[in-house]
Amino acid sequence: MNKNMTDKLGFFFMGLIGRFNENSSIYVGTEVIFTAGLKKFKGNAIPDGDGVAYNYNGVTRKMSFPDMLKDIQAEALKYDAANIIYEERGTRLVITADGKNVNMATEVLKDREIKAGETSTLLNRDYLVKSTEAQALLKAIGIMSKDGKIKNNRIRKYNQxxxxxxxxxxxxxxxxxxxxxxxxxxxxxxxxxxxxxxxxxxxxxxxxxxxxxxxxxxxxxxxxxxxxxxxxxxxxxxxxxxxxxxxxxxxxxxxxxxxxxxxxxxxxxxxxxxxxxxxxxxxxxxxxxxxxxxxxxxxxxxxxxxxxxxxxxxxxxxxxxxxxxxxxxxxxxxxxxxxxxxxxxxxxxxxxxxxxxxxxxxxxxxxxxxxxxxxxxxxxxxxxxxxxxx
CATH class of the missing domain: 3.40.50.150 (Vaccinia Virus protein VP39)
Known part of the structure; x- marks a missing residue:
């Protein structure tokens, strides 16, 4: 990627820093994928105190979120393209950059949909907390089994x-x-x-x-x-x-x-x-x-x-x-x-x-x-x- 594109990437990162500062309590992590020809090189970050723990090339460093983005921007100069995936609870931002342009898209995250017949027919509410979208939550509090089914003996609790x-x-x-x-x-x-x-x-x-x-x-x-x-x-x-x-x-x-x-x-x-x-x-x-x-x-x-x-x-x-x-x-x-x-x-x-x-x-x-x-x-x-x- 040329410097014009990495500079443009930097403008997107400014917005990402603002978002992180506002929503740090629901920040889940960042994944970066650099591409050179047919080869891909991956890095990832997870929350660590006020900053992140960023792993790239087998090395994990604790750093601030802006410093991590500076590293990613500098590293992007060495590659043909980069995908940066920034994830919050319920939302994912995907930034794609190559030698021609930089774009960003927003995705709303949902869990795997439960197939027909997987849950009891007694589940007849129009749920606000839907089993098709809140599986991690419902499993953690014991409403849903590990295989994605609402437990029969927890249907009443789920309704409540x-x-x-x-x-x-x-x-x-x-x-x-x-x-x-x-x-x-x-x-x-x-x-x-x-x-x-x-x-x-x-x-x-x-x-x-x-x-x-x-x-x-x-x-x-x-x-x-x-x-x-x-x-x-x-x-x-x-x-x-x-x-x-x-x-x-x-x-x-x-x-x-x-x-x-x-x-x-x-x-x-x-x-x-x-x-x-x-x-x-x-x-x-x-x-x-x-x-x-x-x-x-x-x-x-x-x-x-x-x-x-x-x-x-x-x-x-x-x-x-x-x-x-x-x-x-x-x-x-x-x-x-x-x-x-x-x-x-x-x-x-x-x-x-x-x-x-x-x-x-x-x-x-x-x-x-x-x-x-x-x-x-x-x-x-x-x-x-x-x-x-x-």
Whole structure:
């Protein structure tokens, strides 16, 4: 290749450097193929810290991404042609250069399509996270077998997590903007839903996002880190700690909490409200706190039946959570997450920040708190966040 063509290649590389700087957390690698006559000479790079580990001619060097491109540009002078393949999660850029021209094409990456009959006929949803495109993800979280089939005993889980994405997608997509959307998963467990959301937002919606997973259990955090390493999802971090000890000053845009037990849900909601999170989502689990503390004389004849008292406690707990979120400046909806035939703990609380505090909701919450003789943990935690005890 002549110098005019390698100079032109350099202009393309300037754009590639800008892209790498913006999307380094989803950068997968670079492959270069030099051609001289019938011979081909290959090099490849993988992420390494803030730069890359570039292997060419049997030697691996750690270097910055711009320095690697300078090496490729200089080396191209020795050959007839060069193909440079730059890959991000879900996207590949292919730059072809020879003695006549330099061109670039963009490819959307998809996994091998599953042949008819490979999956169960029970898979009848119009999936957002498609098994034909998300095989690496679905295998890593145990939904899909190694041979590319959805496991029969995981169909229900697959439907649940895809429906979770469906319920959240419209709101999360509205957060798409310049900069990175930070999503915190409180009580993340093995983080399956965060991995699925990460895939969907990054590779389908093309959003810049960063996930923070927090859980008290070191074992489940290690399991999450193992899946993260397998998938190469570098826009995630995991911490074995109590959320009340999370002191990071970064802006948190979204707070998620799935099946956190009892008052752990309240702590997650209070954390999100205290941080002015744009969107808070919780699927509560058990509701033990109010069941053991609340009294209401007019309902005495009803509450003597334990099962009715428990169901009323569940309703009051989530209803008060909704009112207190409204009081803090959120628009709240409470919907069925999945069928009650699968689990009675099937409500999802969704709160979108408006910034306009609702005095009427605050008064209504206060009235209920007095009437039932309770003081919800949501309010305790929120006061602690506001006044510095957490």
């Amino acid at each position: 997590i895809d429906h979770y994405v469906e319920l959240l997608a419209p709101e999360l997509s509205s957060l798409k903007r310049e900069g990175t959307v930070t999503i915190l998963d409180a009580g993340c467990g093995k983080s399956y839903l965060s991995f699925v959301l990460n895939y969907y937002l990054t590779e389908v919606k093309r959003m810049k996002c960063h996930f923070i997973g927090i859980d008290l259990s070191p074992a489940v955090i290690e399991a999450s880190k193992k899946i993260q390493s397998e998938l190469g999802y570098r826009n995630m971090e995991f911490h074995a700690m109590d959320i009340k000890d999370f002191r990071d000053g970064r802006k948190v845009d979204v707070v998620l909490s799935l099946h956190a037990c009892d008052t752990a849900t309240d702590m997650a909601l209070a954390f999100g409200a205290s941080r002015d999170a744009e969107y808070i989502v919780a699927v509560p689990c058990c509701h033990k706190e109010m069941l053991s503390t609340y009294r209401y004389e007019p309902f005495k004849g009803i509450m003597k039946h334990g099962i009715l008292k428990a169901r009323l406690a569940d309703t009051l707990t989530d209803g008060l959570r909704g009112l207190m979120l409204e009081a803090e400046g959120y628009e709240v909806s409470i919907v069925e997450y999945i069928s009650p035939l699968e689990t009675p703990k099937n409500l999802m609380i969704r709160a979108r920040r408006t910034g306009r505090k609702n005095a009427e909701s605050a008064m209504e919450a206060d009235s209920l708190i007095r009437a039932f003789g309770i003081y919800p943990s949501f309010r305790i935690y929120l006061d602690e966040y506001k006044y510095g005890d957490i």
